[in-house]
Amino acid sequence: MTNSIGEIPGADVLFVIGANPTEAHPIIGIKIKQAVRNGATLIVADPRKIWLTKIAKIHLPIRPGTDLALINGMANVILSEGLANEEFIKSRTEGLEEYAGVVAQWPPERAAELCDVSAEDIRGAAREYARANRGAIFYTLGITEHTCGTDNVLGLANLALLTGHVGKESSGVNPLRGQNNVQGACDVGALPDVFPGYQKVAVEENRRKFEEAWKVKLSDAPGMTLTDMFEAALEGHLRAMYVIGEDPVMSEAHAGLIREALSRLGFLVVQDIFLSETAKLADVVLPASCFAEKDGTFTNTERRVQRVRKAVEPPGEAREDWRILIEVINRLGYPADYSSPEQIWDELARLSPILAGINYGRIEQVGLQWPCPNTDHPGTRFLHAERFSRGLGKFTAVEYSPPAEPPDAEYPWLLTTGRTLYHYNAGTMTRRVSGIAAKSPDCFVEINPADLEKIGAADGRMLRVTTRRGSVEARALATRKVRRGGIWMPFHFAEAPANDLTLDAYDSVTRTAEYKVCAARVEVVEP
Amino acid sequence: MSNTVTLLINGEQIGVAGGTTILQAARLLDIDIPTLCHDDELEDRAQCRLCVVEIDGRPRLEPACATQVAEGMTVSTDSETTLAARRMTLELLLSEHPQSCPTRARGGECNLCDYADDYGIRAPAFGYGSETEDIRENSFISRNAAACILCSKCARACEQVQGVGELGFMGRGIGVTARPAVGKTLEQTECEMCGNCVVVCPTGALRATGPPGRADAKVRTTCGYCGVGCQFDLNVRAGRVVGVTTEPDNPVNGKWLCVKGRFGYEFIHHPERLTAPLIRRGDRLEPASWDEALGAVASRLAEIKAANGPDAIGFMSSSRCTNEENYLVQKLARAVIGTNNVDQCART
Ligand code: SF4
Ligand code: SF4
Ligand code: FES
Numbered sequence: 001m002t003n004s005i006g007e008i009p010g011a012d013v014l015f016v017i018g019a020n021p022t023e024a025h026p027i028i029g030i031k032i033k034q035a036v037r038n039g040a041t042l043i044v045a046d047p048r049k050i051w052l053t054k055i056a057k058i059h060l061p062i063r064p065g066t067d068l069a070l071i072n073g074m075a076n077v078i079l080s081e082g083l084a085n086e087e088f089i090k091s092r093t094e095g096l097e098e099y100a101g102v103v104a105q106w107p108p109e110r111a112a113e114l115c116d117v118s119a120e121d122i123r124g125a126a127r128e129y130a131r132a133n134r135g136a137i138f139y140t141l142g143i144t145e146h147t148c149g150t151d152n153v154l155g156l157a158n159l160a161l162l163t164g165h166v167g168k169e170s171s172g173v174n175p176l177r178g179q180n181n182v183q184g185a186c187d188v189g190a191l192p193d194v195f196p197g198y199q200k201v202a203v204e205e206n207r208r209k210f211e212e213a214w215k216v217k218l219s220d221a222p223g224m225t226l227t228d229m230f231e232a233a234l235e236g237h238l239r240a241m242y243v244i245g246e247d248p249v250m251s252e253a254h255a256g257l258i259r260e261a262l263s264r265l266g267f268l269v270v271q272d273i274f275l276s277e278t279a280k281l282a283d284v285v286l287p288a289s290c291f292a293e294k295d296g297t298f299t300n301t302e303r304r305v306q307r308v309r310k311a312v313e314p315p316g317e318a319r320e321d322w323r324i325l326i327e328v329i330n331r332l333g334y335p336a337d338y339s340s341p342e343q344i345w346d347e348l349a350r351l352s353p354i355l356a357g358i359n360y361g362r363i364e365q366v367g368l369q370w371p372c373p374n375t376d377h378p379g380t381r382f383l384h385a386e387r388f389s390r391g392l393g394k395f396t397a398v399e400y401s402p403p404a405e406p407p408d409a410e411y412p413w414l415l416t417t418g419r420t421l422y423h424y425n426a427g428t429m430t431r432r433v434s435g436i437a438a439k440s441p442d443c444f445v446e447i448n449p450a451d452l453e454k455i456g457a458a459d460g461r462m463l464r465v466t467t468r469r470g471s472v473e474a475r476a477l478a479t480r481k482v483r484r485g486g487i488w489m490p491f492h493f494a495e496a497p498a499n500d501l502t503l504d505a506y507d508s509v510t511r512t513a514e515y516k517v518c519a520a521r522v523e524v525v526e527p
Numbered sequence: 528m529s530n531t532v533t534l535l536i537n538g539e540q541i542g543v544a545g546g547t548t549i550l551q552a553a554r555l556l557d558i559d560i561p562t563l564c565h566d567d568e569l570e571d572r573a574q575c576r577l578c579v580v581e582i583d584g585r586p587r588l589e590p591a592c593a594t595q596v597a598e599g600m601t602v603s604t605d606s607e608t609t610l611a612a613r614r615m616t617l618e619l620l621l622s623e624h625p626q627s628c629p630t631r632a633r634g635g636e637c638n639l640c641d642y643a644d645d646y647g648i649r650a651p652a653f654g655y656g657s658e659t660e661d662i663r664e665n666s667f668i669s670r671n672a673a674a675c676i677l678c679s680k681c682a683r684a685c686e687q688v689q690g691v692g693e694l695g696f697m698g699r700g701i702g703v704t705a706r707p708a709v710g711k712t713l714e715q716t717e718c719e720m721c722g723n724c725v726v727v728c729p730t731g732a733l734r735a736t737g738p739p740g741r742a743d744a745k746v747r748t749t750c751g752y753c754g755v756g757c758q759f760d761l762n763v764r765a766g767r768v769v770g771v772t773t774e775p776d777n778p779v780n781g782k783w784l785c786v787k788g789r790f791g792y793e794f795i796h797h798p799e800r801l802t803a804p805l806i807r808r809g810d811r812l813e814p815a816s817w818d819e820a821l822g823a824v825a826s827r828l829a830e831i832k833a834a835n836g837p838d839a840i841g842f843m844s845s846s847r848c849t850n851e852e853n854y855l856v857q858k859l860a861r862a863v864i865g866t867n868n869v870d871q872c873a874r875t
Contacts, residue, residue: 005755006778022690026721026785027755033690055690177754181853182846185871189857190844192867196854201867214862219837223860223867229841238841238868240831242824244856245845246872267827274799275812284823285812287801291751292761292768292792296849298749300756300779308849311746311761312768312795316802317817321848324821325855331825334863336855344851366777367756421719424752424787432794435666436786439720 002172002383003136004302004369009034010170013132015125016052017045017156018067018142018516023421025176025301028138041132043125045070046142047416048446048488049481058125061483062115064416065403065517067143070122071155072400073111075103077126078162084130088164092393099158099395106400114400116483135165140176141418145515149507151398161393167384177301179425180291184299187355187370188348192223197352213351216334226252227504227511233261240267244321245288247276250426253513254469254504255497271324274428277494287318290429294320296341297363299370303380305358306367403517404505407485411467411519414486417498418516427492443474443496446488447522452478455524462525465489467518470500473525487522491515534600549580549591549602560604561613561642563620563729564678565592568781569687575678577616577642580604588612614646620676622653629658629671630731633739638729639676664713667720667736667790672704674732681705681724681733688783693718705732720786726773727782735790737770745772750788751847755779757788768792828864837865844871 008014008031022029029052036042036055044053045060045067053059062070078084079100089096108126112119129135137160143152153175160166160173177183189196199206207218224232226248232238234257241262252258262268262281270282279285291298293314299305314320322341329336338344342360349355357372358379368379384393407414422440423430430436445463457463459478464471465487474489474496482488491498503518531542536553543552548571553560563575571593579588583601588609591602603609620639630637643651659673677696682705686692693716697709707713713720725733742762750757757780762770771789773782780788804820805812815823831839844856853871860869 004778005780025753025755026719026787027757027780027783030688030690030783033688037687051690179846179872180749180751180754180756181848181850182754182871184850185844185846185848185853188850188854190842190853190869190871191857192870195861196857201861210861214858216862216865218861219865219867221838221867223838223869224841226843226870226872229843229868229870232841237839239835239839240828241841241843242828242856242859243843244852245847246843248843248872251872266831269824273801274797275801275805279801280812282805282812283807283827284820285801285805286820286824287803287805290795291748291847292795294849296851298751298756299850300749301754302756302779304756304779305850306749306756306758306779307747308751309746309748311744311748311763312766315796315800317804318800318802319817321852322855325852325859327817327821328824328828329855329859329863331821332829332859332863336858341849341851344854348850348854367779422786424791429752429794430787430791432797432799433791434793435720435790438666 001174001302004381007170011035011134011136013041013128013135015043015129016138019138019140020050022051024419041128047483058121060117066115067152068155068400069111069114072103072106073108073122074126076106077123078130084162085164093161094392095395098397102397130163134170137173147404147505147507147514148401149512150509154396154398158395181298196348197354225511230261233265242269244271247278247426249277253502255499256470286324289314289320303369304367405503405518407519411521413520413522415518415520416488416516417491420490423492443493444477445474446477446479446482448482448484449478457524464523464525466521467501472496532596532598534596536602547596549594552596560591566727569683579612581606581609617643618651621651623656625658625673626655629674634741635731637731669734669736671732674730675704680727684723684727689721689723722789723783752787757784768795840864841868
């Protein structure tokens with residue numbers, strides 16, 4: 001997030017697109033509700049009638065995958081009605097001209113037709129957002145999990161640049177990070193192209209710095225993304241994988257292919273707390289610890305580094321992940337003699353300028369937000385206050401591109417997947433909490449009641465959802481939340497693995513799969 | 528609003544911004560005023576009247592939580608009249624509260640009973656109320672109607688914070704209590720099991736289901752589910768996590784949580800947890816010693832590196848793991864194996 005969670009109630013216009021915070025980030029949902037109670041205007045763009053639409057001034061139930069058409073349509077209104085922030089554009093940005101050229105092609109009527117919403121609502125949303133004093137955008141996977149995910153994100157950044165709603169308290173563009181420490185994992189270098197602190201491996205100076213610190217020669221070739229690793233495994237170039245605390249067989253798109261890729265490896269290690277679907281395929285499984293069993297830090301979606309503290313011992317012979325990793329490193333002949341997570345933190349902070357000022361002593365009570373370059377620095381509540389990381393903010397002319405697999409005669413339904421309030425990702429943890437399992441015991445397919453009637457089934461009937469990649473059975477849940485012609489499924493349930501269905505078409509930059517749109521067939525399962 | 532107002536509280540002078548309540552001003556002076564229905568994050572309804580104070584020139588005692596300061600005001604928070612009024616308030620509340628407090632009986636905290644102790648009330652003038660059975664509202668929340676003092680905090684938290692609004696004053700006459708619609712338990716409503724009503728309940732009328740008794744230790748930590756990073760205290764007893772509680776003192780979530788953070792801890796001690804390393808022997812994964820398992824990992828990785836080069840090995844790190852652990856994974860990949868093939872499930 002460019003802003004902080006605590007700044008949300010201070011915004012006066014909130015634009016939530018492709019995010020369902022009341023379920024996926026409930027406390028952020030609470031803050032958004034609070035902003036609306038304080039009188040803020042809420043605009044929601046989401047194909048489904050998510051909870052927040054109840055308190056939204058404008059709901060744009062766009063056709064899945066048409067986000068960028070909507071965004072460019074809004075930009076068109078802002079420019080053509082003279083609502084842009086001229087001063088901000090002049091002093092802080094560049095590249096308006098080319099961008100304006102693309103946006104000129106998107107009068108709200110054209111966007112409205114593609115998105116299947118009214119042009120008046122697009123105008124209304126654009127006006128509200130542009131006229132805000134403190135306008136904040138929130139998005140998550142509904143924006144990024146498309147083949148055009150990167151373009152969608154750039155499109156939202158363009159809107160913020162156009163209106164100057166960035167670099168101020170309660171004004172900014174806020175991706176909500178999904179998993180507890182996905183922010184931190186990226187920050188400390190669990191990415192193929194950067195060392196800790198987002199220092200590019202391809203830059204010689206960075207390599208020298210880490211070579212000196214780690215006393216080894218380092219590779220200058222950026223590594224493979226997960227998507228590429230699975231492809232390389234299928235082709236036989238990748239021979240071994242070490243998977244920690246993740247269940248790609250459940251969580252990655254086109255799961256059947258992932259299973260195949262893993263089975264072709266010469267060696268698979270899985271380190272986890274349960275025997276996950278992926279662990280079942282492993283050659284060695286290492287029993288690890290959950291958050292309550294270890295010390296360390298997590299970094300939340302607002303870049304706040306916070307302490308994790310050990311409350312109980314891991315069960316049986318299970319061990320803390322950091323201890324396991326130290327053992328593996330040592331056995332491979334590299335000396336690692338950390339006696340505590342704090343020592344590891346100190347090393348990584350010393351090597352990462354954005355984290356350099358953070359230490360366990362300073363975050364004993366309250367976490368600190370990076371960038372925090374030195375120990376006198378108070379941390380950073382919102383980003384881009386004076387300048388952008390690259391200097392001027394750059395408008396990027398991004399064009400709408402349609403989803404990779406639109407519905408057709410053979411697969412006429414549009415399938416979207418996502419999260420629910422009660423479960424978390426692959427469900428390995430939440431489905432082992434009896435009260436939660438009782439509340440939300442099984443998988444379901446949300447479908448519009450009119451559509452359900454059309455296919456001649458009653459609420460609760462088992463449906464078979466089939467895509468070009470696989471087939472899954474789940475109970476019908478009739479709800480007006482979903483648009484006609486669309487169906488929606490959560491991906492938490494191993495016995496109805498929605499990712500057997502999803503499409504392995506990827507964004508060219510992030511290599512994120514198009515989890516949000518694919519074509520499907522729906523049949524009633526005969527009892 | 529920002530003009531400064533000067534007033535006297537118990538003889539001490541203080542200047543505060545206009546719009547401040549007497550309760551807030553008194554707290555700035557470290558003067559403690561008892562409250563039952565006030566919560567800093569909820570709109571005040573001034574229902575319990577336990578916080579009453581005496582203000583010079585006003586005919587009646589006024590609730591400190593809902594009365595704004597005024598220039599030149601002289602307030603007394605501990606005059607005989609106020610103390611007597613509070614005692615009366617407590618005795619009236621106790622007349623509908625069972626003598627053997629169901630919350631205290633379980634080792635929990637009841638603010639009403641605590642205040643009764645503070646005010647030295649041993650034999651309340653109107654006696655005690657009768658006991659009632661706990662009602663299980665859903666898997667996580669129980670309710671004891673007798674302990675409810677009608678402060679409406681739960682209903683306000685549900686409505687104003689959670690935006691759900693499934694709790695209210697229901698029933699008739701003496702039977703009125705804060706609860707879901709008559710004839711329903713929370714299970715049958717839109718309740719989202721956040722437990723935020725439980726947090727604000729001053730008497731434990733609403734409480735988390737689960738074993739009675741106090742925690743041996745409370746360990747402040749960060750939620751392991753979503754990216755919000757809520758802060759909470761794991762309540763530990765005899766080496767097991769038995770509950771989650773929150774304090775208002777953090778900038779992320781304050782005392783609020785969602786169902787996963789507040790009640791999603793049972794998996795920690797689940798019998799299906801992996802408790803020993805496993806090694807594949809043919810079709811089966813069989814238990815092995817750490818030495819054997821780690822030995823196999825190291826030797827196989829070394830072999831593959833020697834035969835196919837470091838880039839034939841890939842690491843999938845975890846957003847479930849700590850920063851320190853993720854750092855070690857990428858260091859293992861880069862410095863030990865010699866590849867940049869490290870990534871994680873960064874689905875935003
Ligand atoms: S648990 Fe949450 S949603 Fe349910 S009644 Fe309490 S406050 Fe309302
Ligand atoms: S308590 Fe809920 S909102 Fe808070 S971090 Fe945990 S999962 Fe997220
Ligand atoms: S706390 Fe002020 S009236 Fe209840």
